[in-house]
Amino acid sequence: MAEPNYWIIVGSPENFETTRAHGFTIQGIKSRHRKKAEQMRPGDKFIYYVTGVKAFAAIATVTSEYFEDHTIIWKSSNPKKKDEDYPYRVKIEPDIVLPEGQYLPAEEIARGMEHVQKWPAENWTLAFQGNVHKINQHDYDLVRAALAEAAATAAAAD
Incomplete structure (x- = not known):
């Protein structure tokens, strides 16, 4: 089997909770990212980044x-893209899922990511603009x- 690809799926808290409500069985990709969706294969890994709260989930x-x-x-929060239906989809299964509202603040971790180094430190969130x-x-x-x-830590607190 080929080495997996690794992806960050960026979405609103509402869209992340929609994926959770579907039991982490399906993920949609925005229409403008068809070429990325075509590269996705079984065994690839998704990391979920939640916008607004700037956290991994x-x-x-x-x-x-x-x-x-x-x-x-899923729904786009941009009124100009209200017709976006995230048409390119893959089936998924959950590996690690944090409890609702207990997301992991991303900034400290993100600053250590090679992906984020392309942007000035004060603008690290630019690395998480876009859907995938x-x-x-x-x-x-x-x-x-x-x-x-x-x-x-969350499990131990329960």
Whole structure:
């Protein structure tokens, strides 16, 4: 099996909770990112970055090739893109999911990511503009370790 690709899925808190409500079984990609969706394969990993709260929230594994579906599940918060239906989709399964509202603040971790180094330090959030970004294994491992620790802490608190 080929090495997996690693992706950051960027979305609003509402869209992340929609994915959670679907049991982390499906993820849609915006229409302008078809070429990225075409690269997604079973075994690829998604890291979820939640906008607004600037936090990491989950990791999931891709379990299918991409397919097209126009059933409305997610919504664009941009009024000019109200017709965006996230048509390029893959099936997924959850790896690590933090409890609702207990997301991991991203700034400190993000500053250590190679993906984020392309932007000035004070503008680190620019690295998370747009719906989907391909990242390297170093960045994936960095975020995964932090999310695993946050999940263990959340579980111990229950």
